[in-house]
Amino acid sequence: AQSVTQPDIHITVSEGASLELRCNYSYGATPYLFWYVQSPGQGLQLLLKYFSGDTLVQGIKGFEAEFKRSQSSFNLRKPSVHWSDAAEYFCAVGAAGNKLTFGGGTRVLVKP
Amino acid sequence: GAVVSQHPSWVICKSGTSVKIECRSLDFQATTMFWYRQFPKQSLMLMATSNEGSKATYEQGVEKDKFLINHASLTLSTLTVTSAHPEDSSFYICSAVGLAGTKETQYFGPGTRLLVL
Numbered sequence: 036a037q038s039v040t041q042p043d044i045h046i047t048v049s050e051g052a053s054l055e056l057r058c059n060y061s062y063g064a065t066p067y068l069f070w071y072v073q074s075p076g077q078g079l080q081l082l083l084k085y086f087s088g089d090t091l092v093q094g095i096k097g098f099e100a101e102f103k104r105s106q107s108s109f110n111l112r113k114p115s116v117h118w119s120d121a122a123e124y125f126c127a128v129g130a131a132g133n134k135l136t137f138g139g140g141t142r143v144l145v146k147p
Numbered sequence: 148g149a150v151v152s153q154h155p156s157w158v159i160c161k162s163g164t165s166v167k168i169e170c171r172s173l174d175f176q177a178t179t180m181f182w183y184r185q186f187p188k189q190s191l192m193l194m195a196t197s198n199e200g201s202k203a204t205y206e207q208g209v210e211k212d213k214f215l216i217n218h219a220s221l222t223l224s225t226l227t228v229t230s231a232h233p234e235d236s237s238f239y240i241c242s243a244v245g246l247a248g249t250k251e252t253q254y255f256g257p258g259t260r261l262l263v264l
Contacts, residue, residue, distance in 0.1 A: 071255070078153075078240055078257035079191075086250055125190060134181055135253060137190045 058126035170241030
């Protein structure tokens with residue numbers, strides 16, 4: 036069975052500082068991995084996805100993620116956060132087009 | 148492109164009534180749509196997979212007679228919460244599977260917040 040773990044429930048970061056959100060997955064085959072962002076009371080917006088190929092994936096809003104098969108990880112990074120990056124971030128695993136399994140989410144707070 | 152809408156965006160109803168939530172893919176056809184439920188401060192949990200022209204597939208623990216899903220066309224899936232009770236209050240999110248380049252990708256709707264009094 037597939038599963039996703041996001042070890043950090045909350046992260047607080049200062050504006051302009053770097054951000055890294057951790058994601059570990061368990062999947063029986065080559066995973067398709069996703070990062071979504073959710074603002075309060077809103078739906079999900081896709082930040083980036085990994086299907087195959089280059090293990091460093093670039094997404095929207097200056098985010099990137101690196102797939103590390105040996106560590107079963109797909110961590111999300113941003114070099115310099117903006118106040119508008121405060122939101123809930125979800126990592127998900129699944130086959131493209133098929134049902135996704137989400138991690139528990141990491142809430143990011145940005146300090147001025 | 149790849150916009151998914153949900154209607155209504157929020158609904159308040161009395162206990163015992165039924166509520167219908169629509170999920171539409173606005174600019175693409177989706178043979179598969181998914182319905183998720185999200186309780187406050189929790190992650191999304193898949194409820195069911197909706198396939199156009201066939202019966203929905205429900206996840207374990209989800210009552211199919213309570214959460215009726217109809218995927219009557221390639222752009223519309225509906226979720227009806229029958230005889231709603233306060234514990235059904237939640238944020239319901241749908242997604243529709245479309246193509247991003249050559250890969251299938253889920254596109255999420257903005258969600259529907261249901262409050263059952």
